[in-house]
Amino acid sequence: MALARTWAVGLDGIVGGLVAVEADLAAGLPGTTVIGMVDAAISQARDRVRAAVQNSGIRWPDRRITLALSPASLRKSGAGYDVALAVAVLAAAGVVPVNAVEAAVFVGELGLDGQVRPVRGVLPSLLAARDAGRTAAFVARDNLAEAALAEGMTVRGVRTLTDLIGYLRGDDDNLLRPHDADDPPVGRTPPDLADVVGQPEARTALEVAAAGGHHLLMIGPPGAGKSMLANRLPGILPPLATRESLEVTALYSVAGLLPDDVPLMSTPPFVDPHHSASMASIVGGGTGTIRPGSVSLAHRGVLFLDEAPEFARRVMDSLRQPMEDGSVLIARSTHAIRYPARFQLVLAANPCPCAAARDLDCSCPGLARRTYLARLSGPLLDRVDIRVDLPPLDPASLMSGERGEASATVAHRVRLARERSAHRWRGTPWRCAAEVPGPIVRRHWRPDRAEEDLLERAVRTGRLTGRGYDRVLRLALTSADLAGRPTPVNQDVVLALALRSGEAL
Known part of the structure; x- marks a missing residue:
């Protein structure tokens, strides 16, 4: 009998735990069994792993193979265990040294040709492995820039299973180091507040909202500047602190939405779902794996709901709990996952269904006007700190060509206000007034x-x-x-x- 063990990471939301992957090769009828509360993707891994090993020029062991993932009580899903399973089998078969694989973490999916493919959730996986005492990790090449964010870990990027086998044997080193990854392009410049014409009251409200982290409701006719103001809110918010950046990056990694242009999200995110969005897309959920929704993707940033009365009322009311708690608990019959959701809500609405620029031009009956805004429930609006009514733009403002204050000027005042607030609440878990x-x-x-x-x-x-x-x-x-x-x-x-x-x- 031959036995070997490697390590992978199982994620429950953005919280990870080490998973021991053990391979036992015994005499008997050839076959492969995978055990340990695994989903269909991991059960099918035995066929992917076997094809990847054989197409990498390695003979698959002609033995009865048992692959166990423990702890058995932890749910395991996804194809990110493929590399750990393959290496465990190869170590048990003597293809690679057992002592070369016992201390490292392996994260990646295998193609049938032996290519190592990227997976979601690499950053939270490696942070969990680091906290558990692991110091080395092997990931797919396309995950290398993200994996390098886990400081204290020695990470290597793997193109193919053949390259990994050669490295573990000590024959050659074709693996990538973090500095070998392609330099990411520079992110886009956020829109400038100077582009907004007029609306001095709304600009004041936006600045106060940014300085204190307050929720904001803007009501006004089309073209008054509601969307422009909301889109410029992230540009006057302070950059994310290191811990906040890792939180946000981990959420986007788990959701599979991490931008290609930046491995670390250092600016507040801006999320603006369409008004037809479902409950699961806003709050989080899904069949099988529970994924973060818009409220979590907007963590430490802005959740903008344009045409807010057009959203389903139960979807809007589902925001009340995360607005208060800063997190959302998504429960299923067998388990529950909590995602962080400390977002800044910005709502925009027209004053009535016809969205006339002037009250004189409105064709809506009084009942229709009242019913339209009543779609936003009282308990929800009671949690919104600021309400501002935007008038139609003054033609003189449009024709003057004058620009308002730039985002950089306002952002400087907001940063100073945040620093004063943090000083006031030093020694507490809060940093701004809204919290x-x-x-x-x-x-x-x-x-x-x-x-x-x-x-x-x-x-x-x-x-x-x-x-x-x-x-x-x-x-x-x-x-x-x-x-x-x-x-x-x-x-x-x-x-x-x-x-x-x-x-x-």
Whole structure:
């Protein structure tokens, strides 16, 4: 009997765990059995692996082969175990030294010709392997740039199974190192806020939203600039910190959407699904493997829902829980997966179904107008910090050719405000005002008597709910951060209340 073991990684969402891949070659009727709570893709791997080995010029062992993936309690799916299975069989057969494969992690899919193909989730897989004490990994060539992000791991890119066998034998070294990978092209420059004509109130609302991480609703006729403003929000947000970049990159890797132009996503993502999107595409899900949805792909960035009333109401209401928790739990009958979803929501809507530029031109009955915006439920809107009404563009603004402030200028103020906010909440898990729970905000700062009277009247008249009161306090803190004040003053509270209630600034 011959026995060998290699290592792979199993992913549960973006959380990985080491998987021991053991190969046992015994006397008996030739055949291959794969055990260990595996899906169809891994069960079929025995045929892919056998063809890849034979087409690489290696004789397949004429023995009874048992391949076990443990721990057996961990669900395993996908073709990323192919290379680990092949190497385990070859080590058990004596083709490669057993001691050359025991400490490394192997991630990749095999083609029938022996080519090693890229797979999803390489970065979170290697981060999990590193945390488990592994220091070396072999991945497909096309995954090498992503794999190199796992600092502390020695990674090699593999083109073919033949190259890997030669390396493990010590015959030759045809494997790629991270610096051998092609240099990625430079990413695209984000659109500039200077392109937006007019709309000073909306620009102020956008800046406050960026500085505090607040959710935003914009209502206005077509052509008022709602989409342009939303598309320019990522350009004024601070770059992602290292930990945040790895989180976002891991999510896009698992989803198979990691951009080709950058191995590490260092800028806030911008996700804008179509209004026909399903619940599973927004929240996450799918048959078999549960994949992240738009709320997770927008993690640490912006989720923009244009024509928000056109989305299905149950889809919109499904946003409420991740907006509060910063994560989404997707449950199935046998297991559940939690994905991070700390996104900044931006909603855009027309004032009515006909989307007339002026109220005088609107042909919608009053009931139709009320019903249209009522598709956005009260509990959802109560979680949106800022509401701003955009008027039609002034012809004089269009003809003047004047440009507003550039994104770089606004981004500088936003960065300083974020730094002040991070200093205020140092020693806590929060970094910007929108993340801080209401009770903590109220203990940290209470308005003066005049400001408190103003807010009390708003609550009594129904302009503010209890949740809305807390959000006004957060907005006031953000306004103070933008102005460089340690605590809010009356004008910050007035601005916050106007932003919250959708009044003119």
